[in-house]
Amino acid sequence: TNATAGFEIGLKFSGLKPGDEVIAPAITFCSTISPALEMGAKVVLADIDPRTLNIDPEDVARKITSKTKVIMPVYIGGYPPDMDAIMKLAEENNISVVEDAAHAFGGSYKGKMSGTIGHFGSYSFHEVKNVNALGEGGIVVTNEPCGEDFPKARFVGFDIAHPIDKWLYDVVALKGKGGYYTAAGNHSATEIQAVALLSQIRRLRDIIAIRRRNAEYLNKRFEGIEGIVPCPLDTDDIKSTYHLYLFQLDPDKLKGDIQDFKKKLTEKGVTQVAHFAPLYRFSYMKQLGYDTEAIRKSCPKAEEVFLHRFTHLPLYPLTQQQLEYMADSVIEVVKEMRR
Numbered sequence: 001t002n003a004t005a006g007f008e009i010g011l012k013f014s015g016l017k018p019g020d021e022v023i024a025p026a027i028t029f030c031s032t033i034s035p036a037l038e039m040g041a042k043v044v045l046a047d048i049d050p051r052t053l054n055i056d057p058e059d060v061a062r063k064i065t066s067k068t069k070v071i072m073p074v075y076i077g078g079y080p081p082d083m084d085a086i087m088k089l090a091e092e093n094n095i096s097v098v099e100d101a102a103h104a105f106g107g108s109y110k111g112k113m114s115g116t117i118g119h120f121g122s123y124s125f126h127e128v129k130n131v132n133a134l135g136e137g138g139i140v141v142t143n144e145p146c147g148e149d150f151p152k153a154r155f156v157g158f159d160i161a162h163p164i165d166k167w168l169y170d171v172v173a174l175k176g177k178g179g180y181y182t183a184a185g186n187h188s189a190t191e192i193q194a195v196a197l198l199s200q201i202r203r204l205r206d207i208i209a210i211r212r213r214n215a216e217y218l219n220k221r222f223e224g225i226e227g228i229v230p231c232p233l234d235t236d237d238i239k240s241t242y243h244l245y246l247f248q249l250d251p252d253k254l255k256g257d258i259q260d261f262k263k264k265l266t267e268k269g270v271t272q273v274a275h276f277a278p279l280y281r282f283s284y285m286k287q288l289g290y291d292t293e294a295i296r297k298s299c300p301k302a303e304e305v306f307l308h309r310f311t312h313l314p315l316y317p318l319t320q321q322q323l324e325y326m327a328d329s330v331i332e333v334v335k336e337m338r339r
């Protein structure tokens, strides 16, 4: 039904228990950590790589303790995090990796599909994603030997692949790394949603190609403009899904910073995607008793890029005219902000 349900399933199969620790990047969507919080785990936020906004493996290494059970790397905007480094840390410390690949369906990292590198990975097909399932949708995948129990996590332990007489009285507890657990969630989607998603998945390659072309167009327009840091594009190893365009400014070269830029761009009617902010700024962490000030101090790069450097521009199929208007407006605003 959604990526968040997939995180919950991955965490439960990973044997997450109250008091265990889960490391996630400081900047992501709020639901990356909600299931871990709900399960009574302690969430530890790692700082980010300011160039991609993805989790910084060096800070993860510093924050691993004997209680760390899971690391949750996130593919922000569809751009893969440094999965080799994360997997190495996970292996060395016997930790599970649950990938938040909500933005990353169809991307890849060193030849492997994004979301399929860790122990579990979860994708979102919510209506704002590159492909969607009529409003809400998700897929969770695993490399763990969960056997026949894995699909039963979809609906409270039922084996819905079989007729009722085969599963009646045989609704099972599911066996994860930490022993048996009761699957409480109903994460079923409808056939109509599945049909819609399948038809969109057939167009996935074209959809990503249009988004990539739009990102390349914006980078080209911004080339050589002092103060603009272009969006990271594909490399031999990395194929993004271009869910979002990561736009960054270098405030040292301009009067003002991204906050001024965002205001001025909004005045020109250009939408920006505002969901991605440091999670220690969200009420739930404070309400749950986290020392959010200490977490903020432990993630200085996240704080700096959020306050001064980045915003996300949309890449969804825009007309050429809209794309040009967006590029023109960005360039005008940055020129106005020249020192």
Ligand SMILES: Cc1ncc(COP(=O)(O)O)c(C=O)c1O
Binding pocket: 001, 002, 003, 004, 005, 028, 029, 031, 032, 074, 076, 100, 102, 103, 123, 124, 125, 126, 137, 138
């Ligand atoms: C990075 C990230 N993770 C997780 C989610 C949650 O996805 P879903 O709505 O499918 O649960 C989102 C949704 O936008 C997201 O942006």
